[in-house]
Amino acid sequence: MNHALILPILLPLLTGAGQLLCYRAPFAVQRLLGFASTGWLVLLGIWALATAGSGDYLLYQAGNWPAPFGIVLVLDRLAAIMLALTAVLGLCCLVYASGGTDQRGAHFHALFQFQLAGLNGAFLTGDLFNLFVFFEILLIASYALLLHGGGRARSRAGLHYVIINLAGSALFLIALGTLYGLTGTLNMADLALRVAEAPAEDGPLLAAASLILLVVFGIKAAILPLLFWLPRAYSAASAPVAALFAIMTKVGIYAILRVFLLVFALGEAPINATAWAWLWPLALLTLALGGVGVLGSDSLRTLTAYLVILSVGTLLATISLVTPAALGAALFYLIHSTGMAAVFFLLADLLGQQRAEGYDRFSATGPIGHRRVLGTLFFIAGIAMAGLPPFGGFVSKAWILQASASEPRGLWLWGVLLASALLVIIAISRTGSSWFWRPGEMASPYPLRRGLLTLVCGMVGLNALLAAFGHPVMGYLELTAEQLLTPRGYITAVLPEALASATEITP
Amino acid sequence: MELLYAITLGVLTTCGVYLLLRARTFTVILGLTLLSHAVNLYLFASGRLVAGAPAIIGLAERSADPLPQALVLTAIVIGFAMTAFVVVLALKAAVELRNDHVDGENPDEDRA
Numbered sequence: 179m180n181h182a183l184i185l186p187i188l189l190p191l192l193t194g195a196g197q198l199l200c201y202r203a204p205f206a207v208q209r210l211l212g213f214a215s216t217g218w219l220v221l222l223g224i225w226a227l228a229t230a231g232s233g234d235y236l237l238y239q240a241g242n243w244p245a246p247f248g249i250v251l252v253l254d255r256l257a258a259i260m261l262a263l264t265a266v267l268g269l270c271c272l273v274y275a276s277g278g279t280d281q282r283g284a285h286f287h288a289l290f291q292f293q294l295a296g297l298n299g300a301f302l303t304g305d306l307f308n309l310f311v312f313f314e315i316l317l318i319a320s321y322a323l324l325l326h327g328g329g330r331a332r333s334r335a336g337l338h339y340v341i342i343n344l345a346g347s348a349l350f351l352i353a354l355g356t357l358y359g360l361t362g363t364l365n366m367a368d369l370a371l372r373v374a375e376a377p378a379e380d381g382p383l384l385a386a387a388s389l390i391l392l393v394v395f396g397i398k399a400a401i402l403p404l405l406f407w408l409p410r411a412y413s414a415a416s417a418p419v420a421a422l423f424a425i426m427t428k429v430g431i432y433a434i435l436r437v438f439l440l441v442f443a444l445g446e447a448p449i450n451a452t453a454w455a456w457l458w459p460l461a462l463l464t465l466a467l468g469g470v471g472v473l474g475s476d477s478l479r480t481l482t483a484y485l486v487i488l489s490v491g492t493l494l495a496t497i498s499l500v501t502p503a504a505l506g507a508a509l510f511y512l513i514h515s516t517g518m519a520a521v522f523f524l525l526a527d528l529l530g531q532q533r534a535e536g537y538d539r540f541s542a543t544g545p546i547g548h549r550r551v552l553g554t555l556f557f558i559a560g561i562a563m564a565g566l567p568p569f570g571g572f573v574s575k576a577w578i579l580q581a582s583a584s585e586p587r588g589l590w591l592w593g594v595l596l597a598s599a600l601l602v603i604i605a606i607s608r609t610g611s612s613w614f615w616r617p618g619e620m621a622s623p624y625p626l627r628r629g630l631l632t633l634v635c636g637m638v639g640l641n642a643l644l645a646a647f648g649h650p651v652m653g654y655l656e657l658t659a660e661q662l663l664t665p666r667g668y669i670t671a672v673l674p675e676a677l678a679s680a681t682e683i684t685p
Numbered sequence: 686m687e688l689l690y691a692i693t694l695g696v697l698t699t700c701g702v703y704l705l706l707r708a709r710t711f712t713v714i715l716g717l718t719l720l721s722h723a724v725n726l727y728l729f730a731s732g733r734l735v736a737g738a739p740a741i742i743g744l745a746e747r748s749a750d751p752l753p754q755a756l757v758l759t760a761i762v763i764g765f766a767m768t769a770f771v772v773v774l775a776l777k778a779a780v781e782l783r784n785d786h787v788d789g790e791n792p793d794e795d796r797a
Contacts, residue, residue: 311759314763333789334788334789337775347763
């Protein structure tokens with residue numbers, strides 16, 4: 179058995195614990211430990227991408243207990259993509275935080291590592307209860323990270339965020355209890371087989387459990403009726419934390435993909451049809467609300483928070499078409515939107531530091547320092563965010579539109595997606611012109627943090643690379659979508675002996 | 686036993702949801718606690734209710750399902766930690782915002 183698969187969870191957990199133990203050591207030691215761990219995670223992410231790229235499933239059985247009895251970690255293409263994305267994003271956020279944000283409160287680096295451990299665990303686990311546990315790990319780390327630095331706005335936003343997530347956890351356990359009571363297992367592969375074989379009278383209860391799970395993941399992902407905690411929480415967090423949170427909504431989307439394309443996907447009348455039917459209109463409404471919210475925001479951070487909501491709407495609407503092309507396009511958009519949301523949170527901080535008053539609020543109209551450099555960066559980042567060529571957003575949006583064109587209801591997506599994109603362009607160009615396109619330089623501009631500026635430029639550059647290497651990336655994502663739509667492969671990998679008895683089930 | 690159990694669960698959940706929807710942080714935390722009790726009991730019952738049966742196969746004719754007991758233990762520990770955290774957070778918010786409303790604003794105070 180290859181023990182490397184548990185490292186993405188174990189490494190940040192141990193590093194975080196070590197950082198807690200040596201908190202009296204010089205701060206540079208803590209930073210160094212954090213960088214070492216996150217750097218290794220990037221390497222592990224690349225290894226995971228290469229390993230999963232062969233199309234095989236890599237299995238890790240904790241304590242060598244076979245699958246339905248022990249806990250398994252499963253690496254497939256989707257998990258590998260999410261691991262690599264988290265690691266790269268985590269490294270960028272850590273570099274930015276080391277510009278000084280990490281010293282505004284205690285234990286930033288340890289919390290950051292625990293957050294990464296929770297995220298990686300959620301992406302790797304093949305067991306629903308384990309998914310709950312890793313959700314809690316990443317949530318409790320995120321509660322503390324959100325409050326990092328203190329202040330009234332953070333306390334207020336934190337309270338909402340914590341309470342809604344605790345209610346969500348209670349719902350998660352209710353769904354798990356129902357599923358366990360009906361099927362007697364919580365291993366995802368085993369659950370998929372048992373759900374498919376379940377008698378017809380259990381159908382409504384299973385559907386109820388699946389919809390409760392959809393609500394839980396909807397809270398994490400921020401789907402329309404469950405998203406009102408997001409703008410306040412994300413705009414109150416410090417810049418690197420908000421940038422890391424860009425991946426948090428994607429955890430909800432990952433869980434939706436995993437659960438509804440595996441656990442509830444088999445059988446003669448798959449239960450996930452109900453979930454897709456709910457998801458499609460809600461996702462379109464989320465997308466529309468994101469567009470309106472972007473236009474009505476009062477600060478750059480709130481605007482970015484609504485951009486996150488808009489990306490969630492786009493992703494879920496595309497996913498609920500459930501075709502290989504749509505799933506591939508959605509995954510491309512997921513990578514692009516996570517990176518660009520993080521860039522915008524960091525950019526809001528960089529720009530806010532250059533203003534004499536108002537930080538990133540649109541109501542303040544004072545001049546901004548270094549406006550040529552920052553203005554150029556904002557212009558390029560705006561182009562990338564809005565999905566105009568030559569950046570990754572353009573490729574992903576073109577692919578989404580192409581994939582949805584073949585579906586009759588895809589027209590709705592075309593309309594809402596393009597209208598929201600227009601609103602985004604209006605909002606970003608309004609911000610840019612009111613901040614940078616004005617006469618008069620700042621008399622004595624604040625010093626520009628060149629390291630942080632380079633980092634943000636680098637992140638925009640990564641997005642351009644995503645477009646430049648669009649062809650191989652799209653190939654990988656197409657294979658990922660194919661793998662997601664054949665749950666049989668996953669089940670065979672996790673439960674080799676169950677295959678023989680379950681051949682009569684039609685997917 | 687099932688009926689008593691179901692009624693207890695229902696009462697706990699109802700009270701929990703009612704308290705959760707109140708406007709002050711203290712009652713909201715109480716509501717979360719009641720809700721987590723209800724959820725733990727529900728999880729426990731998902732292995733079916735049996736009395737006088739050990740959770741080990743072979744000791745008696747009937748045996749209880751040990752897995753929900755393990756799940757409940759995990760859920761209790763996590764719920765305990767979360768409750769402790771949210772209590773501290775509510776205290777911090779009450780001190781910083783100078784009121785204990787969940788929105789951080791006292792509507793009566795603002796109107797005056």
